Amino acid sequence: TYGGEVDDITFEGNSKVIILGAGTYRIGSSVEFDWCCVNTVFALKDNGVDEAIIINYNPETVSTDYDISDKLYFEELSFERVLDIYEKEKPLGVIVSVGGQIPNNIAPKLAKAGVKILGTAGEDIDRAEDRAKFSSLLEELGIPQPPWSKLTSLEEAKEFARMVGYPVLVRPSYVLSGAAMRVAYTEEQLEDFLVLASSVSREHPVVISKFIEGAREVEVDGVSDGESVLIGAVIEHVEDAGVHSGDATMSIPPFSLPEDVVKTIEDYTCKIALALRIKGPFNIQYLVKDGMVYVIECNLRASRSMPYVSKTTGVNLMEVAAQVMLGRKLKELNVKKPAYLPHVGVKVPQFSFMRLDGADPVLGVEMVSTGEVACLGDSLEEAFIKALLAAEFNVPLGGGNILVTVGGRRLKREITPIVKKLSDMGYSIYATEHTAEALVKAGIKNVNVVYKISEPQRKPNIRDLLLNRQVDLVINIPRTGTLEKYAEMLKDEYMIRRKAIEYNIPVVTNLKMAKAIVDALERIRKSGKKLSVKSLNEHLEALRNVEKHSISC
Template sequence: MPITPQYVESIIEKERPDGIMLSYGGQTALNCGVKIDEAGILKKYGVSVLGTQVPGIMATEDRQRFKDSMVKCNVPVLKSKTVHTFDEAKKVAKDLGYPVIVRVAYTLGGKGGGVASNEIELHEIAGRGLAASLVGQILVEEYVGDWKQIEYEVMQDYSKNNVIVCNMENVLSMRVHTGDNIVVAPSQTIDNHEYHMLRSAALRATKHVGIVGECNIQFALDQASDTYAAIEINPRLSRSSALASKATGYPLAYMSAKIGLGYSLPELVNTITKKTTACFEPALDYIVCKHPRWDFTKFELANRSLGPTMKSVGEVMAIGRKFEEVLQKSIRMLDVGKDGLVLNRQNGESFNDEQIEEHLQTPDDNILYYVVAALHKGISIEKIYQLSAIDPWFLNKINNIVEVERRLKSSTLDHKLLSDAKKFGFSDNQIGRAVKKDGLEVRKIRKDLGITPVVKQIDTLAAEWPAQTNYLYLTYGGTENDIFITKKDSGIIVLGAGPYRIGSSVEFDWGTVNMVWGLQDGGEKNVVVVNCNPETVSTDYDICTRLYFEELTLERILDISEFEQPNGVVTSVGGQTANNLTPKLVDSGITLIGTSAENVDKAENRSKFSQVLDTLHIGQPSWQAFTNITDAKNFALEVGYPVLVRPSYVLSGAAMKVVWSQTELKKFVNEATIVSPDHPVVITKFMLDALEVDVDGVCDGENVAIGAIVEHIDSAGVHSGDAMMCIPPWRLSNKIIENITDSTTRIAKEFNIRGPFNLQFLVKNEQAYVIELNIRASRSMPFVSKFVKVNIISLAAQAILGKKISNIPQEMWANTGMHGIKVPQFSFMQLEGADIVLGVEMQSTGEAACFGNSFYDALSKGLTSVGYNLPKTGSALVTIGGVENREKLLHTSALLKSLGFKILATETTAEFFAEKLGDVTVVHKISEPDRKPNISDLLHEKKIDFIINIPSTSTLEKYVGMLYDEYQIRRKSLELGIPVLSTIELAESFVKTLEWLQKNETSKKPLESYKDII
């Protein structure tokens, strides 16, 4: 159910709990907790808050209360003032002097905030910030962009015993939000005096505010003047908490929950050492580096610059003995096609000094590569520091990497040079590129020279007490292994999914963890996990027999496999990252458990897969594989535009494009070739107005269990990860369902699948066409598993272990007596400039699933969960391009009017609807500010409740003939928190949901109360 006061109150009323914890569900849970307390709901039902109390939460989340609290406990803060209007903000900014930074109360990731250099910028930032705030409050603060950014993780119990669990330093200065920053632990460039000055301030602030459990406090530090200021306290588990927990091995969430229940720090035993108590502060004999992952390439109009609003979608954490080592490891972990900081396959554009200096002053996601470019050009470290505000210590370390690169290119590859390169974090591929050898050749050379990594353990104590742990990493900065593996210790290695990104989020980690548990339930004693994402459950050391917090690269998996000597490796639950390693691991002699590498390749290679479908006489859109543009153009002309360009071995539709003209074809074919260079590009006929269907299932080689046939609410053309999905299908005929079931069974058997799989279909004119097979866990499997109450991955684990799944019902999804809806969550607000129109390349960063007694019951809850406001009355702006689209939405618009909504429309749309519907209010475009009433004014005055904005083109491919006006409406609405419906199907479903809500109440009951199927 949605995390809103209405739904939470219904649960409290039914369950009558004694206590409630607010600190474990991020900003959403925190804000909801404050609201239900203010509404008197907790008092009404006698529910106690466990952990930090609501006044403590408000003292950190409300900007004015935070400032007052810090002053009272003698912790400095920056000059600032809280305001509730733009006019107030303007006055404060004038008093402080530009630039100023705007911070928004009760928000996450710097949402809605920004740095304003003048009044025009302040007007825009203040407007969106006030709209984003739970209480309509922003803080206008002096800007200290060049100061250092230091963080402390603090644990405190009810008796106000407190300890510092971890101290972290941001490599980039206060210019960049900590979520977008490269972070090291422990801090590297502050001295003992500075460390303890900030430590004391952190402990004072935590005591004064009344934190119970865990919190993160951020400081700005100016070393030149020995001045510091508290920036904010997060009174909850956060990204920084996850990082600190994984960096130290100290289980913050577990300890925090115990403290919330009333335990004191001295009472709690450290779960990793089992010898010391929780009040021992961790000691690190290694260095950790957190590196964010951005996915700007998915958003054509997005501004890539980094600032006070977080834009990254995931992060990785590398562990090692040198900063140079962990920095290069972390870059490889990002899985963005780079082997490290230097010596990459594509080293990017060439820049002149002026361009480099400009990029150093205004950082974006490539800031480190501009530092390297500056060093290559001989720009001094002092000048780079002046421009970038990156501490000279870090710049010198980056220069060390550049120096090793120079040595590799100019010297003979001997034992000393190879050993140095490995200690400085160079991969075999990087070294190979410098010496004109293949990465596997370099691997052989270094192994012959006896240069191999050692396995070290994390024990939280830097070996101060003897402790045997299963939390491991590999490094070249050691002389011996901390653990030893015997034959009885060998087991199965499960590869995780790496960083969260668009296309791979918590759904794949759910798959990894459930595969581990499924293998253990199946009798496998030793299950080893390899992953590098500090935000995941799979990187909790108590999930598996041994955890390697390591890169998911061929080189590192081979290193671990040689050390572990496993019985096999599972690559089918780590998303595309693990799946792409399948053929390379097999070629290197590693045993795979599950579907054979040959069959995985047959499914991933678009050309081979299409040939198999032809052999089986299973329908698919017209296709052809190409290696030259001339043949591609001829095919497109033959089948007719639009066509779909599809690379192989990609996730989330990377470089997949709908092409409408010959002019576009060459560009998009080239992009697809870059993303998938080793495989032919396949071009298929793009089918307009088709339905899209996903099938999730498991096969043991003989028996096929279909978890669910899942229908997309949006038509084909919206990526499956961005589409709303429903179970059971709501528009498919029995004939089509039988056809899909038959095709799925035949394909699964043909590919001899042993484990999980996902199959995608298009449906048009009562015909089903196969478009894609993924022989791995899919992002919809957690949703399907919860719907059918059968763990799909547990079944897959049985199949992988060679067991049969013949006793599983064939149509699990058909008999549950409920409806399930999965709705995507987008982060367009954080990505300045990004457009919300959806296409074949995925853009969502998360999802919510809700269940109900009917389709609209579930949908209303799903939409509420991801932030849609579902008004009972009000005004709707309708702006639709093309007569055909207007005709399609005529019935929906009429329904909207009958529900009592006032319809506003731009001139052409209004003219069309007035003729059919009667009274429609004409409003004028944003580009015509002198014409009133104007859309821009109405948006700012909050006189529009939601918008139906269907792009001018009759297709969903972005930016083809799209009017800039439409883009401005969508972007402005987004920044002001007004829902925008940009597909016909979403608009129809949304309006019918409003109709349903006028007559019905949503169901509020636990998932278990719905009908079980087995």
């Protein structure tokens, strides 16, 4: 304590390492980072560290359990407090890359104060976290990225948006879970979003970039020692870009990417990791459009997908990263990863919309999920359906009533083949007037017309169907338009989604997600197989018999 003159414990010993935890659970920071912290503690102890010291202040975590670390400081994760503890303990160094964004944010300050950062240096963390510096690095490496501009004035931002065309993405630096990140479709929205982004990123630059619509999103988790790179997995999102990676449904291995695109992603990953002199865990996010690969961002820390990657591939990335941060080389460790996977791993987000009054279950570039669950299966569709069920998304496997409502001609055209598959499988289709008209015109028979919640006098009404649990799944794809003439339509769509959430009826608000669910249902029905039940140990045992290869580059 600050007023004390005598210590209750001794501070002797040379082999100590401090690990900074993730702080309180909140949207964007959950148990995934705590898994990374705890596995780092275990790996440090297995590799000769006498004292693994945790600094964290969340009583709900495993990392703050009394029997995990050798010493626990239940203190705030601030620059001043960490510095106090560092000066008292005199450890070998501090690990800032396994506890999410808070430790990463204070790493440059700690480094300037003389704190020994184990792993990636504070200045290199800044080169990745600072959006402008990272974009400049990509230009030096000749790696494509969406057109971007560092915000210097509102007028320059508007001029940039006019030049590249809307929509544009507003991106603050040094934030977790896409805080204040927004897609602007109009100049008015751009003004509002720039003010918001500047307020959450006061010390660091705000960057605006062209938002590429209809692109696939891919990410890579890996570990580098500054000389070699281990790529843990290339992960493909089910949804198109525009959904935050923490809210996205993911697949290992990728399910739609051509082999040459995967090779390009691996090549870019190696170049970026080596250029940033990464020594520890990292995550890089990509866009793929028309065969071109673009870089979105790079996080020089453990990502929330690392537990998922580690368990799907059988290679504990935190165990590898801990040894690298202690100074060992990947070639020396001779880490082997499977050349291919005998199973598919799918990760699905968990949401708490029902507990948040008025929350709209539409997904965007700012994260809203509160957890996640991953499942392994013998096929993509099996792993996908199992993961949805595990996340309490009650997929109607045996048939049922599906409510479909979409706005705009383009969305109606795109939803039609999806609904036709449902109809052919025997599901009963309910749709609002204009959606039903488009479906019938496309040749889908027996579409039941239902009326808007805002028209309670017209029957049958959507509100009654939801209230009486007569709907098993809602597919409601909102339009992105912001014109005043759409205001009533947008409000009505929101009311449908919100009521479905309140009555615990699964809602799909993303076209790619709707297609993936329907395709999975179709394949499972055609195969006639039941969902397999295997333990994680059984899957890991199967991995032991798979051919292995060493580091990626």
